[in-house]
Amino acid sequence: MTPGRGPPLILAVLATLQACASYPQAEFGSGAVAQSVPDTPFHAQTRYQCGPAALLTVLEHSGAPSTMAALVEQIYLPDRQGSLQLELVAATRQAARIPYLIDPTLDALAAELAAGRPVLVLQNLGVGWAPRWHYAVVFAVDPDAGLIRLRSGTDPVRETGEGVFLRTWARSGFWGLVVLRPGELPEQPDPGRFLDALVAMEATGHGDVALPSWRVAHEQWPTRTLPLFALGNAALAGGDPASAEASFRKLLALDPQHAAARNNLAHALADQGRSAAAIAELENALSQAELPPALRAELQDSLSEIRNRGAGTR
Amino acid sequence: MQYSRQANRHPCGRRPAGALQQGVFQIAVFALLSLGFAQVSEAGVVATHDLSRLETRQGQAMDLERFMARSDVAAGLERFGVSPDDVMARVANLTDGEIAALHDRIGQNAAGGDAIAVIGVVFLVLLILELVGVTDIFKAI
Numbered sequence: 377m378t379p380g381r382g383p384p385l386i387l388a389v390l391a392t393l394q395a396c397a398s399y400p401q402a403e404f405g406s407g408a409v410a411q412s413v414p415d416t417p418f419h420a421q422t423r424y425q426c427g428p429a430a431l432l433t434v435l436e437h438s439g440a441p442s443t444m445a446a447l448v449e450q451i452y453l454p455d456r457q458g459s460l461q462l463e464l465v466a467a468t469r470q471a472a473r474i475p476y477l478i479d480p481t482l483d484a485l486a487a488e489l490a491a492g493r494p495v496l497v498l499q500n501l502g503v504g505w506a507p508r509w510h511y512a513v514v515f516a517v518d519p520d521a522g523l524i525r526l527r528s529g530t531d532p533v534r535e536t537g538e539g540v541f542l543r544t545w546a547r548s549g550f551w552g553l554v555v556l557r558p559g560e561l562p563e564q565p566d567p568g569r570f571l572d573a574l575v576a577m578e579a580t581g582h583g584d585v586a587l588p589s590w591r592v593a594h595e596q597w598p599t600r601t602l603p604l605f606a607l608g609n610a611a612l613a614g615g616d617p618a619s620a621e622a623s624f625r626k627l628l629a630l631d632p633q634h635a636a637a638r639n640n641l642a643h644a645l646a647d648q649g650r651s652a653a654a655i656a657e658l659e660n661a662l663s664q665a666e667l668p669p670a671l672r673a674e675l676q677d678s679l680s681e682i683r684n685r686g687a688g689t690r
Numbered sequence: 691m692q693y694s695r696q697a698n699r700h701p702c703g704r705r706p707a708g709a710l711q712q713g714v715f716q717i718a719v720f721a722l723l724s725l726g727f728a729q730v731s732e733a734g735v736v737a738t739h740d741l742s743r744l745e746t747r748q749g750q751a752m753d754l755e756r757f758m759a760r761s762d763v764a765a766g767l768e769r770f771g772v773s774p775d776d777v778m779a780r781v782a783n784l785t786d787g788e789i790a791a792l793h794d795r796i797g798q799n800a801a802g803g804d805a806i807a808v809i810g811v812v813f814l815v816l817l818i819l820e821l822v823g824v825t826d827i828f829k830a831i
Contacts, residue, residue, distance in 0.1 A: 450779070454771030460800075498802050543823070578737065602738075606738040609735065612735060636736040
């Protein structure tokens with residue numbers, strides 16, 4: 377096949393246009409300095425298994441050692457010859473670490489490195505119509521030299537120019553994952569995203585891992601209700617209703633309309649043998665005009681449960 | 691300068707016939723049980739991870755939908771070659787929101803793994819793109 381003069385010329389022009397695509401909002405800000413996490417381990421990947429290799433790298437660095445074999449079982453899809461982002465997130469939870477997606481900028485990436493955390497990134501080394509998706513771990517950046525250094529594939533140190541890295545990273549929507557130890561905050565935490573990450577730990581049965589992080593979140597954002605709600609629930613589940621009561625009361629001082637907190641406060645009171653006070657709290661919550669139906673049903677269940685309990689002990 | 695995806699396919703053996711159905715059944719049972727997963731707190735207490743659902747949606751009415759989505763995603767993972775035993779552990783660490791995100795689109799999600807079929811003229815175009823810094827395929831991975 378001998379291509380005519382036309383197509384290559386067009387392609388070259390297109391290529392040049394694409395090369396010009398830049399992402400100013402994602403580039404290093406002025407004053408960005410070199411960062412490095414030299415103790416980032418290296419695990420060479422076998423064919424198509426960059427996902428397990430990259431995840432093993434960041435998990436091991438966070439002190440949650442796993443093995444390639446275990447991670448292949450958890451995140452590799454044989455017939456897709458790769459791993460899905462959400463499965464890396466899920467496997468992080470399984471390893472008792474909190475998965476957090478960083479802001480989509482090189483500055484956010486550098487900030488995590490400065491805090492001593494390597495960042496797992498998804499790149500498309502190809503283009504949209506010929507994708508080559510690849511997971512790698514950024515362990516150093518050098519804004520002055522315009523270089524990003526990665527543990528990538530079978531390459532312990534792969535240097536990529538800032539522009540090329542940004543283009544390959546942009547194709548994944550700047551997907552960058554850090555694995556946080558219990559009680560660790562990201563360097564520039566987005567409260568919504570961080571708290572969602574903790575709720576997801578609870579939803580998948582890893583509440584014990586999230587507990588120290590809820591405490592830290594409450595210190596960081598004392599006026600947010602969700603950390604107090606979680607701390608109250610943890611105390612309640614841990615058999616400490618007095619401490620649960622304190623958390624729920626603190627929350628209700630911030631948001632008196634929080635019907636779910638009032639519901640759980642009632643349980644904390646009932647657990648301390650104060651059924652009358654518990655019932656009063658539930659009646660107070662049920663008197664609110666605009667209660668979501670599911671929450672109203674929950675409050676009514678609590679009311680009959682606590683009334684029955686009171687009748688049984690009388 | 692070409693290689694086919696087929697030749698490089700992962701050497702994992704195929705499942706024997708019948709294993710899929712058995713796996714799906716296991717998953718269905720597991721998914722049903724896992725609806726109450728992580729709810730170790732006493733009855734009537736609103737769990738932290740249930741808060742937003744209770745405040746925004748119809749609560750229990752969504753259970754069947756959540757259950758179906760979880761089974762579908764599990765079956766999808768099996769279709770892509772995950773063993774039935776591993777599938778259950780894998781879906782257990784996904785939230786309902788993540789299950790919903792994977793649901794029906796599991797085949798279209800990017801799977802990082804270096805796989806690419808480079809054939810003929812495509813190779814030439816990619817080479818040009820590489821030279822101008824658009825792609826980063828050809829260095830050793």
